[in-house]
Amino acid sequence: MLKFSKRDSKRLFKEVARLHGVSVAEVREQMEFAIESARNNPDPQKQAEFQKLFGTER
Template identity: 65%
Template sequence: MLHFRKKNSRELIKQVAKLHGCSVAEIREEMQLAIEEARNNDDPDKKAEFQRLFGDKTPTPEEFICKISKSLKI
């Protein structure tokens, strides 16, 4: 089972930044924007799923990776 901890998530973000030739800050910013879009999705099912996973909190990119990796069936 695939499961990331915060340390693993930070390393993953660093690797993505290196792969795309940009900074960690840029990757984190893009991820945070995507997380905000997911949180504010108009689809009631998607909104409920986000609420189930994160409650009223907007997760950091690292928290998002950790939580989502727990739900993957790989």
């Protein structure tokens, strides 16, 4: 699992938002949507990949 400090995370969100011309809130929403979509993917191979990257905690 990847770990970033809170400061690194804030900087990352700001940079992604700037690059895509959207707000930080929109970047967060899109990332949450992508993570939930991956978490709910019925494909067992994709589930295993998700668990490897993010663990099994909710």
